[in-house]
Amino acid sequence: MIRFARALLLGLALALPVAGVHAQPAGNPAPLQFADAAEEARFHALTSELRCVMCQNQSLADSNAQIAQDMRREVLALMRQGRTDAEIKQFLVDRYGEFVLYRPEVGAHTWLLWFGPGLVLMLGAGVVWHVVRRRARQAPPPAGGDDGEQEW
Amino acid sequence: MTTPNREPAPQQGLPVVAVVIGALFFVGLVGLMLYGVMRSGDAERDVLPSALIDRPAPEFTLPILHDPSVQVGSAELRGAPYLLNVWGSWCAACRDEHPVLTKFAETRRVRVVGYNWKDEPADALRWLEQFGNPFFVVLADQEGRYALDWGVAGAPETFLVDGNGIVRWKHTGPLTEQIVAERLLPALEQVERQQ
Numbered sequence: 210m211i212r213f214a215r216a217l218l219l220g221l222a223l224a225l226p227v228a229g230v231h232a233q234p235a236g237n238p239a240p241l242q243f244a245d246a247a248e249e250a251r252f253h254a255l256t257s258e259l260r261c262v263m264c265q266n267q268s269l270a271d272s273n274a275q276i277a278q279d280m281r282r283e284v285l286a287l288m289r290q291g292r293t294d295a296e297i298k299q300f301l302v303d304r305y306g307e308f309v310l311y312r313p314e315v316g317a318h319t320w321l322l323w324f325g326p327g328l329v330l331m332l333g334a335g336v337v338w339h340v341v342r343r344r345a346r347q348a349p350p351p352a353g354g355d356d357g358e359q360e361w
Numbered sequence: 362m363t364t365p366n367r368e369p370a371p372q373q374g375l376p377v378v379a380v381v382i383g384a385l386f387f388v389g390l391v392g393l394m395l396y397g398v399m400r401s402g403d404a405e406r407d408v409l410p411s412a413l414i415d416r417p418a419p420e421f422t423l424p425i426l427h428d429p430s431v432q433v434g435s436a437e438l439r440g441a442p443y444l445l446n447v448w449g450s451w452c453a454a455c456r457d458e459h460p461v462l463t464k465f466a467e468t469r470r471v472r473v474v475g476y477n478w479k480d481e482p483a484d485a486l487r488w489l490e491q492f493g494n495p496f497f498v499v500l501a502d503q504e505g506r507y508a509l510d511w512g513v514a515g516a517p518e519t520f521l522v523d524g525n526g527i528v529r530w531k532h533t534g535p536l537t538e539q540i541v542a543e544r545l546l547p548a549l550e551q552v553e554r555q556q
Contacts, residue, residue, distance in 0.1 A: 231515040231534045232452040234479035234505075262409060262514040275479070276514050279505050304512040306412035 233263060233275045241285055248288065255294055256281055258312060262305050269309075411520075411531040412512055418445075418522045419510035426477050426485055426499035433500055435526065442529075442552050443472040443497070444545075445520040447508070449480040450488035452516040458535035459492050462519075465541050466495035471521075471549065475499035478508055478516055521545065523552045 243249040253270055259280070261272035269277050269284070280301070287297045298310060307313045315323050375383075413419075422434040446462060448455040466473040475496035477485045482501060489499070502508060511520065514533070521530040530548035532540060 231517075232449075232454055233515050234449055234451055262512075265409075274515075276508075279509060283509055302412065304412055304509055305514070306409055306512075308409050 231263075241281060243285075251294075252281075252285060252288065255288075255297065256284060258310065259284070259298070259301060260309050260311055262309060265308075268311065408533045409514070411528070411533075413520070413528040414531060416528060418520070418526050418528050419507060421500075421502075421507040421510065423500040423502055423507065426475070426482060426489075426501040429482070429501065433498060438472075438474065438522070439526045440524055441472065442521065442523045442549070442556070443474050445474045445476050445511075445522060446496070447476045447478050447511070447513055447516050447518040447520075449478050449516050450484040451480065454535040455517045456492065458517055458537070459495075461536045461538055461541060463493055463495040464538075465536070465545070466497075472497040476511075477501045478513065479503065479505045519545075521548055521552065524556050 241252075243252065256270035257268045259269040261267045261269050261274055261277045262280075263274040263276050264272050267277075269280055284297055284301075287300060292300070301309045307319070313319050313322065418435060420435050422432050425431050425433055444465075462473065473496055475494075475498070477499050480501070480503065482503070485499070485501070489496075505513075511518075517535055519532045519536055520528055523529050529552050530545065532544065536545070
């Protein structure tokens with residue numbers, strides 16, 4: 210029993226996140242209050258397209274980091290000021306860079322990000338096409354022509 | 362016995378070009394992986410580049426920590442470069458960088474402005490009493506009103522703003538002797554040359 214408890218404690222200690230060098234303030238303020246369902250839906254659609262700057266693999270909607278809470282609050286405040294989604298995104302891009310957008314603008318600096326996978330796919334398709342065509346040209350006549358090693 | 366279908370000796374194996382392209386791909390991939398492994402120890406690996414570099418520092422007006430009746434605005438700080446250090450008494454890494462920041466501030470080359478972010482004033486004052494106050498002035502942003510404008514994601518973060526109020530350099534995470542020597546001082550020299 211004691212061994213089990215010790216193992217459990219050790220497991221818990223290992224599972225605790227390592228304290229980051231870039232820290233977040235504490236506090237868990239009250240959740241945001243929405244005026245109506247439409248506002249809530251718009252808010253969720255918008256924040257799920259924005260990336261949390263602290264925990265980079267979470268969206269602003271998912272993250273519990275303090276800065277994400279502040280950013281959500283700001284997004285809601287901007288929505289209530291009557292800003293459009295595009296204006297709100299621009300507001301955050303101006304401060305945190307294009308990284309906050311899960312779908313960055315197509316531009317000179319992002320074309321590789323947008324079209325790179327397609328280019329690689331096309332390259333692969335080209336190679337396959339080339340190989341298949343060459344094999345077809347080299348292939349021996351199908352019937353009776355196979356007099357090589359394959360026979361036995 | 363003649364073998365009619367063996368005129369130009371059909372190529373066995375892959376053509377040289379394919380082998381070369383494949384080898385280049387492989388070398389590239391290994392290089393990319395090596396680069397990833399080498400960077401895995403780099404604390405700045407996940408740091409985002411600041412969107413504020415070479416752009417005007419955000420406008421703000423904030424009370425000072427030691428006397429909340431006094432407000433300091435961004436306009437009042439203009440005229441000479443300053444270093445803005447975002448910290449909080451809740452931030453462990455701020456304590457780690459504090460000796461480095463203090464040592465730099467003591468050279469008195471630029472004003473080092475503290476930006477006390479989302480902190481209780483009493484805690485912040487106690488923290489400064491305990492670890493020393495290297496700051497020219499400490500601005501208190503209890504609610505984090507302007508932190509978003511600065512693009513702050515966490516603490517500590519440090520900005521170098523030139524005399525015209527343009528952000529010239531930013532560091533995310535604790536300052537170290539190495540970062541001061543290799544990044545901050547060269548950036549500061551450049552700022553001073555422009556003045």
